Amino acid sequence: MESDQRxxxxxxxxxxxxxxxxxxxxxxxxxxxxxxxxxxxxxxxSMTEIASAAGVGRVTLYAHFPSREALLGELMDRALRxxxxxxxxQHLDRSPADRALRTLLRSSWHLLDRNLRMLHAARRALxxxxxxxxxxxxxxxxxxxxxxxxxxxxxxxxxPAHWLVTSVYxxxxxxxxxxxxxxxxxxxxxxxxxxxxxxxxxxx
Amino acid sequence: MESDQRxxxxxxxxxxxxxxxxxxxxxxxxxxxxxxxxxxxxxxxSMTEIASAAGVGRVTLYAHFPSREALLGELMDRALRxxxxxxxxQHLDRSPADRALRTLLRSSWHLLDRNLRMLHAARRALxxxxxxxxxxxxxxxxxxxxxxxxxxxxxxxxxPAHWLVTSVYxxxxxxxxxxxxxxxxxxxxxxxxxxxxxxxxxxx
Numbered sequence: 001m002e003s004d005q006r007x008x009x010x011x012x013x014x015x016x017x018x019x020x021x022x023x024x025x026x027x028x029x030x031x032x033x034x035x036x037x038x039x040x041x042x043x044x045x046s047m048t049e050i051a052s053a054a055g056v057g058r059v060t061l062y063a064h065f066p067s068r069e070a071l072l073g074e075l076m077d078r079a080l081r082x083x084x085x086x087x088x089x090q091h092l093d094r095s096p097a098d099r100a101l102r103t104l105l106r107s108s109w110h111l112l113d114r115n116l117r118m119l120h121a122a123r124r125a126l127x128x129x130x131x132x133x134x135x136x137x138x139x140x141x142x143x144x145x146x147x148x149x150x151x152x153x154x155x156x157x158x159x160p161a162h163w164l165v166t167s168v169y170x171x172x173x174x175x176x177x178x179x180x181x182x183x184x185x186x187x188x189x190x191x192x193x194x195x196x197x198x199x200x201x202x203x204x
Numbered sequence: 205m206e207s208d209q210r211x212x213x214x215x216x217x218x219x220x221x222x223x224x225x226x227x228x229x230x231x232x233x234x235x236x237x238x239x240x241x242x243x244x245x246x247x248x249x250s251m252t253e254i255a256s257a258a259g260v261g262r263v264t265l266y267a268h269f270p271s272r273e274a275l276l277g278e279l280m281d282r283a284l285r286x287x288x289x290x291x292x293x294q295h296l297d298r299s300p301a302d303r304a305l306r307t308l309l310r311s312s313w314h315l316l317d318r319n320l321r322m323l324h325a326a327r328r329a330l331x332x333x334x335x336x337x338x339x340x341x342x343x344x345x346x347x348x349x350x351x352x353x354x355x356x357x358x359x360x361x362x363x364p365a366h367w368l369v370t371s372v373y374x375x376x377x378x379x380x381x382x383x384x385x386x387x388x389x390x391x392x393x394x395x396x397x398x399x400x401x402x403x404x405x406x407x408x
Contacts, residue, residue, distance in 0.1 A: 174374040192367045200404045
């Protein structure tokens with residue numbers, strides 16, 4: 001058996017229920033913060049390393065996240081909720097579609113750039129269907145924007161919106177990979193990404 | 205123990221060595237053909253299903269390919285060697301770079317399209333670094349072509365060739381995914397791919 005103080009503590013305080021839940025929330029927060037840090041250093045980081053960085057035992061870690069995939073999935077979901085919140089805060093519907101898309105591209109890029117290795121690890125660990133499913137909300141926002149841009153004459157109409165969305169999504173990931181592999185600085189990647197998306201979407 | 209006639213046969217004929225090697229080659233060919241068929245129907249196909257489709261036992265299958273990953277890796281390598289051979293046969297260096305790239309795009313597309321599910325399974329089963337490594341030769345040919353096109357004034361020079369190569373590569377895979385998910389027919393995907401690559405690479 002392993003010693004696991006944080007896991008043991010709430011059990012001893014059972015009764016009110018409150019401290020137990022507070023402990024669990026503190027543990028979840030500690031685990032997610034530690035995992036984000038571990039994956040940022042090393043996309044291969046193991047559950048053992050993460051437990052140790054979070055200061056919890058493996059039993060507690062697995063009680064919160066039954067697998068490395070579940071942990072990566074939760075980190076990816078949080079990153080995507082952050083993009084969605086940033087997008088909502090920018091009221092993209094109030095500016096012309098092409099300007100709104102540039103704003104959305106920059107927000108998504110900055111978030112991807114900050115979480116590059118974690119997201120790389122998540123994309124490798126999770127089935128690609130799951131990864132795509134998790135992006136549904138964000139991609140729906142992009143599709144709405146692109147469709148509006150097609151109506152406004154800012155984006156090409158010879159190709160369907162779903163393909164333009166896929167092209168943008170796939171180019172963002174490719175730009176991230178170029179930074180991850182050291183072929184681009186983050187600034188170079190963003191500028192190449194913006195130039196390429198701009199050409200790919202502009203009307204002929 | 206499982207019965208495994210093809211595996212047992214060569215042992216009985218040991219001595220000359222020739223029939224043994226011929227049997228092994230026949231088995232390899234049967235396994236690869238069966239595996240290609242199985243993965244085309246179902247990217248999740250198991251080693252057991254593949255052994256049965258190839259008419260060999262699991263022992264023989266594992267003697268040839270120690271893992272599902274090894275089998276998918278070999279299938280991917282064969283597909284890529286086919287692209288490389290098609291590219292070499294077309295003497296792309298003799299035509300202008302933009303026309304040569306269109307030819308290369310079409311050959312790559314037809315090969316991807318024929319092997320969509322197998323390659324999808326391979327990309328999921330193999331670490332992404334390995335997948336990229338396997339594409340090194342084909343991507344080098346694309347990079348040479350794009351660099352020549354930049355010199356000839358056919359492709360934009362405001363972005364580095366390595367990024368244009370990545371964009372093309374990533375858009376080909378994205379087009380394949382659209383067919384795989386049923387959002388595009390193969391013809392629609394190729395035409396969207398050509399239009400997008402054309403816009404993304406054209407000088408501003």
